[in-house]
Amino acid sequence: MDGTFERQGKPRVLVADKLSPAAVEIFRARGIEADLRPGLAPSALREIIGTYDGLAIRSATKVTRELLAAADRLRVVGRAGIGVDNVDVPAATARGVVVMNTPHGNAITTAEHAIAMLFALARQIPEASASTKAGKWEKNRFLGVEVTGKTLGVIGCGNIGAIVAERAQGLHMRVVAYDPYLSEKRALELGVEKLELDALLARADFVTLHVPLTEQTRNVISREAIARMKPGARLINCARGGLVDEAALHEALVSGHLAGAALDVFETEPATESPLFALENVVCTPHLGAATAEAQEKVALQVAGQMADFLLTGAVSNAVNTPSVSAEEAPRLRPYMALAQRLGALAGQLAASPEGQAAGAIRAIRVEYEGHAAELNRRPLTAAAVAGVLGAVLDSVNMVNAPVVARERDIEVVETTRERSGEYQTLLRVAIACDRFERTVEGTLSAGDRPRLVSLKGIAVEADFAPHMLYVTNQDRPGFIGRFGTALSEAGINIATFHLGRAAPGGDAVCLVAVDGPVPDKVLAGIRDLPLVRQATALAF
Known part of the structure; x- marks a missing residue:
């Protein structure tokens, strides 16, 4: 996959976990081969x-570094669900594989499960049910608590947390929330009081978790956090195992510091044994948060549609490791992405040439937009330009992993826009700043969608991109063109197009030639030895 998401034959998708048959039909109806092999x-x-x-999964399949290393063709992993902790996202990004999820498909179902767990915990429903079915009538044993008027602490107020907050308010609960990304304005819209974590733990009668599992959130409910919780509080986790220190939770439940816990997720799954299972004040379910017929169907159809859009049009939805490109944007952005990638590739190949290597290491890549280009979704365009630059000197770089590769090499990426437009209705400028000087290339779209070079190293030169080109810098003196053409002719190299540009009469000049095939190193060396030639570089696009 290159930076422009161009189609490369009929795509194939492996559905490695159980998905709705309707999802498989979405792939097949759109001309994608789909194999269902859970x-x-x-x-x-x-x-x-x-x-x-493409690889479509739920939570069972583990997309590991080893699996990705064997996935030579893989372009996208689609997770039917929210969490992607079963996917090695850094490894996928490094290999240029898009990782998508479906963050909204099961939000309502998971939120409803959290509310159901809250009620089950408050009224001891599972234990009461088991007792009654056992022939007992222990009416006085199961004394519950009302939720009306109680304070619910929501940790993580994103899609699911916001729905839980809304449902709790309908139950006449007071809702407080902790979320570093929750703005005061959004908190006001949700009708929740924004607190720091310690303040939330001290006030909440019920605490519910709705955050992803990351290094920052792992054991967010630690032994210390549990100690700060209000005595007699109840904990609900329908988010991810690993957010709660289960050993510390067990101690707090046995000691009576906490009145109960409801857990849908566990540190190790499947969870077939745990000290928590022996406690009457613990409600457990086997990761049922998204387990409704509606949610299963919804996320399966959603991930199939997203993957199909990506493989066929380049549209990127709900990706966790690359900029989004809507299905409506994709056709419009495609020629701009092609232009950005080719300009980047040209700049990168100039930097990799003997002349460019003398300039030292690349320190920054600047991408500037003028005219119509400045009004577009520029993040994927910038990623395509950076991919072009780095792909000229490194293997397996595309717009998914290019920003990461740039950061790893301490290369600054700068994106700017100019409101005014000059000679062209749209203009992209890619500049590479090296240790000792900067190289700049500029391009536009010709005939609406054809990438075209308009400036090279500050010298105006109009040229279409071709698969094989030859770039020459020379002194603007009589005789150069004849000797140059003769050298190519004697080598049996046919010239497709020939473009010239110069800074001033008799000064520096550039020559950009499209040829019908690769230029052999021996021929390139002969061109470099011609009088008036300063540098010659073979280019490929």
């Missing part, structure tokens, strides 16, 4: 993954 062993999956462009 339950494959990791070794079997590694054996076949190299023939697929």
Whole structure:
């Protein structure tokens, strides 16, 4: 996959977990080969993954670094659900694989499960049910608490947390929230009081978790956090295992510091044994947060549609490791992405040339937009330009992993816009700042969608991009063109187009030639030895 998301034959998708048959039909109806093979062993999956462009999963399949290393064709992983903790996202990004999820598909279902767990915990419903079914009538044993008037502490007020807050308010609960990304304005819209974590823990009668599992959130409910919770409080976790220190929770429940806990997720899953299972004041379910018929169907259809859009049009929805491009934007952005990638590739190849290497290491890549280009969704365009630059000197770089590769090499990426437009209705400018000087290339779209170079190293030169080109810098003196053309002719190299530009009469000049095939190193060396030639570089696009 290159920076422009161009189609490369008929895509193939492997559905490695159980998805709705309707999701598989979405792929097939859109001309994508889809194989439904759930339950494959990791070794079997590694054996076949190299023939697929897409991998659709739920939570069972683990997309590991080892699996990705065997996935030579893979372009996208689609997770039917919210969490992507079963996907090695950094490894996928490094290999240029888009990772998508469906953050909204099961939000309502998961929020409803959290509310159901709240009621089950407050009224001891599971234990009461088991007792009654056992032939007992222990009416006085199961004394519950009302939720009306109680304070619910919501940790994580994103899609699901916001729905939980709304449902709790309908139950006449007071809702307080902790979320570093929750603005005061959004808190006001939700009708929640924004607090710091310690303040929330001290006030809440019920605490519910709705955050992803990251290094920052792991054990957010730690032993210390539990100690700060209000005595007699109840904890609900329908988000991710690993957010709660389960050993510390067990101690707090046994000691009576906490009145109860309701857990849908566990540190190790499947959770077939745990000291928590023996406690009457613990409600447990087997990761049922998204387990409704409606949610299962919804996320399956959503991930299939997203993956199909990406593989066929380049549209990127709900990706966790690359900028989004809507289905409506994709056709409009495609020529601009092609232009950005080719300008970046040209600048990168100039930096990799003997002349460019003398300038030292690349320190910054600047992408500037004028005219119509300045009004577009520029993040994917900038990513395509950076991919072009770095792809000229590194293998396996595309617009997914290019920003990460740039950061790893301490290369600053700068994106700017200019409101005014000059000679062209749209203009992209890519500049590479090296240790000793800067190289700039500029381009536009010709005939609406054809990438075209308009300036090279500050010298005006109009040229279309071709698969094989030859770039020459020379002194603007009589005789150069004749000797240059003769050298190519004697080597049997046919010239497709020939473009010239110069800074001033008799000064520096550039020559950009499209040829019908690669220029052999021996021919290139002969051109460099011609009188008036300063530098010659073979280019490929």
